[in-house]
Amino acid sequence: RLSAFVGDDVAHLAEPGIGVAQPTRLFPSAAALAAIDPELLPMPATRRRALLGACAAVAAGSLAIDPGADRSELARQLVALPGIGPWTAQYVTMRALGDPDVFMPSDLGVRHGLDALGLDSSPRGAAALAERWSPWRSYALHHLWHSLAASPHSPQSPHRSRS
Structure with missing residues (x-):
């Protein structure tokens, strides 16, 4: 990238x-x-x-951003660096370390995905909902992100009606 x-x-x-x-x-x-x-x-x-x-x-x-790194410690170290916030730190632990239990309740894509499902998309509501998905919240996160591309109202969707 x-x-x-x-x-x-x-x-x-x-x-x-x-x-x-x-x-x-x-x-x-x-x-x-x-x-x-x-x-x-x-x-x-x-x-x-x-x-x-x-x-x-x-x-x-x-x-150390490698498979042997402690996920929580890496996230803490990343957030301590100037310009890196919790969202980026969580994304790195999910992608680089394969953390299966990351959920970013304030992520705009997550919020839109939950809205599309008629679920509480507030960060607090999303976090509460995601608790039941632990320890696999990263997978739920990906499903919510991908659901946006599959939405009939999404500009990227092949199912979008052509009027």
Whole structure:
């Protein structure tokens, strides 16, 4: 996804793959990403600082985003970094660590998904509803997000009526 943001500007940072028959690249190291010119990242300055700060922390060894990391501790460390809030920390633990029990009740997609189902979409109501889905709340989160694309009223939906 980073290359989608910056394209060829970071392609040279990728390292050659090892032991493969076809040319391939590995994702750039955290140190390589932390060292890039921030102006190459076409995103708001606050987001650039957060991304590069997290990369620098990973490169320095003070932040470990790997399968052996403690999910709660990682979320705490991420939120302590400037520009990273609870939503991002939870998203990282869900995606990078495979945490099956993340639920973001204030997420706009979650709220719209719950609205479409006629359920309480307030953050408090969503959190209460999601308690019964534990320890698999990440799956419920994904279903709510994907339900939006499947909605007949969604612009992306193949079921949208063509008038």
